[in-house]
Amino acid sequence: MSVRRGPPVPAPAAPRRTAAIRYARAVFKVGVFGADGRMGSEVVNAVRGADDMEFVGGADAADDRERVLGADCVVDFTHPDVVMDNLEWLIGHGVHAVVGTSGFDEEKLDRVRGLLADRPGSRVLVAPNFGVAAVLMMHFAAKAAPYFESTEIIELHHPNKADAPSGTAHHTAELVARARRAAGAAPMPDATTAEIPGARGANVDGVRVHALRIQGLIAHQEVVFGTDGETLTIRHDSMNRASFMPGVLLGVRRVADLPDPLTVGLEPLLDLR
Ligand SMILES: NC(=O)C1=CN([C@@H]2O[C@H](COP(=O)(O)OP(=O)(O)OC[C@H]3O[C@@H](n4cnc5c(N)ncnc54)[C@H](OP(=O)(O)O)[C@@H]3O)[C@@H](O)[C@H]2O)C=CC1
Numbered sequence: 001m002s003v004r005r006g007p008p009v010p011a012p013a014a015p016r017r018t019a020a021i022r023y024a025r026a027v028f029k030v031g032v033f034g035a036d037g038r039m040g041s042e043v044v045n046a047v048r049g050a051d052d053m054e055f056v057g058g059a060d061a062a063d064d065r066e067r068v069l070g071a072d073c074v075v076d077f078t079h080p081d082v083v084m085d086n087l088e089w090l091i092g093h094g095v096h097a098v099v100g101t102s103g104f105d106e107e108k109l110d111r112v113r114g115l116l117a118d119r120p121g122s123r124v125l126v127a128p129n130f131g132v133a134a135v136l137m138m139h140f141a142a143k144a145a146p147y148f149e150s151t152e153i154i155e156l157h158h159p160n161k162a163d164a165p166s167g168t169a170h171h172t173a174e175l176v177a178r179a180r181r182a183a184g185a186a187p188m189p190d191a192t193t194a195e196i197p198g199a200r201g202a203n204v205d206g207v208r209v210h211a212l213r214i215q216g217l218i219a220h221q222e223v224v225f226g227t228d229g230e231t232l233t234i235r236h237d238s239m240n241r242a243s244f245m246p247g248v249l250l251g252v253r254r255v256a257d258l259p260d261p262l263t264v265g266l267e268p269l270l271d272l273r
């Protein structure tokens with residue numbers, strides 16, 4: 001697998017020296033849920049191509065989950081409706097999970113925390129987006145948010161996507177809303193009083209999110225900020241699904257050593273604060 005760009009990805013965020021030595025020697029045994037899917041099949045290829053990883057097995061909807069037994073960690077790219085059941089099974093079997101499947105809200109994350117409370121030592125990483133540039137886009141959006149009166153999000157995806165808005169857009173909206181609250185920002189200006197339902201998008205924590213499904217696209221997002229006389233647009237584009245793999249492999253290498261039972265987002269692994 002090719003590494004696209006310089007420093008941050010394979011050299012994880014300033015790991016402790018002991019951990020770095022362990023990465024060099026370890027063979028990470030990896031299973032995949034959703035192995036025949038668009039993302040899961042990329043993960044299988046990436047794991048097979050990594051010198052420090054062994055592919056144990058994969059399972060799709062009709063398969064027995066036991067096919068992944070023997071793995072230290074399972075990567076899940078399945079469907080928002082089934083991922084909680086998969087996580088319950090993995091945590092129950094003492095297998096760490098690296099989750100890319102979308103559809104997580106605070107209620108689902110709390111359920112994961114509850115499952116992990118009974119299993120000290122188990123670790124789950126849920127990342128709304130494994131693209132390093134996408135993580136940076138979200139990070140920069142949160143930094144910019146307090147400086148503007150208005151922020152809205154436009155996400156654009158392939159038309160086979162099951163959920164709307166995307167997990168990335170949902171997470172970005174939460175980050176923007178949190179940053180605005182922390183800065184004591186006033187409500188966004190909006191004089192709309194007459195509306196065809198949906199015309200102003202979904203309201204995620206006070207931030208409007210608009211979802212486009214367009215043949216030919218993969219995954220894209222714009223965060224549009226505005227204040228009197230100035231706008232700023234931060235745009236991210238995923239051109240292919242291989243672009244998510246450095247982030248997924250980083251998650252596989254780091255998940256067992258994460259300090260908290262549940263980690264949401266790749267940000268701490270990239271040392272972004
Ligand atoms: N975090 C990130 O960076 C990214 C996240 N995603 C998310 O990943 C998820 C999958 O996307 P994508 O690969 O495009 O979807 P696909 O529909 O291509 O793949 C989903 C796969 O999951 C399988 N599956 C369904 N139910 C189960 C189950 N209970 N156990 C095991 N496997 C199951 C399906 O099998 P079958 O065909 O037999 O039903 C299918 O092979 C989505 O939620 C998407 O939003 C996508 C890209 C990046």
Ligand SMILES: O=C(O)C1=N[C@H](C(=O)O)C[C@H](O)C1
Pocket residue numbers: 102128129157161162165166167168169218219220
């Ligand atoms: O379904 C997809 O394709 C993607 N899903 C994730 C999401 O919902 O944010 C990540 C990326 O946008 C691709």
